[in-house]
Amino acid sequence: MAYTSALTALADPTRRAVFERLRRGPVPVGVIAAGLPVSRPAVSQHLRVLKDAGLVCDEAVGARRLYAVDPRGVAELRAWLDRFWDQALDAFKAEVEGKPQPTKRKKSR
Amino acid sequence: MAYTSALTALADPTRRAVFERLRRGPVPVGVIAAGLPVSRPAVSQHLRVLKDAGLVCDEAVGARRLYAVDPRGVAELRAWLDRFWDQALDAFKAEVEGKPQPTKRKKSR
DNA sequence: CTGATGTGTAAGCCATAGCTTACGGTAAGT
């Protein structure tokens, strides 16, 4: 269940800013920190959390280190949310169509 | 930007447990608290946060109050994640095509 | 080899957030 750590990671505003900055493409740490109101070590710590959550991957390029979004982490989060979406919609539909039973599972796809 | 509060809300493990309990259908507060290792007021506070984030909606039924998942909140989160997914994939593709060996990574699925 | 650049890590401070107990309010049952 890696989506739990992913959600925890994306909860912090600064960390979201870091992550959204990476959306445009691979960026070194210093560049990210330059566009944010926090220090560079803070960005390093945020990247550490995002990496542990499987949301970003890094690559050493000379003295620098490029960070990029890891599509796999995003995919996991999407999968969890989609599963949630389907079940919630089924429950909602059953609720609207007259309420036979609170917890009733029709069909799942 | 309601997805920010949604992500913040889903970061807490207990709050995720509350939310996932609601996935099966509308449930009163007491039932949720009975299945969790926290007190009932704690669950109330969590539901408050989830409601403010647009993830759940409530309905008074007699002395009880039923909470259910609000599909709209889930949809917003999905939209944000999908937009992220597309841009991340584009950046990843451009990175692969542009440079010979940008990042050594396999395709997951 | 020396200095400069880029980065990760450790220690410490402080604000935030989650939990508990206590209380007030509304609805149903007798």
Place this chain on the structure above:
DNA sequence: ACTTACCGTAAGCTATGGCTTACACATCAG
């Protein structure tokens, strides 16, 4: 009307987490 059940809110305590400064290591330029 009185009692019981169910729920939300307030106040307070404590732990977690994010930020900073200081330090250590690796790489490139000269």
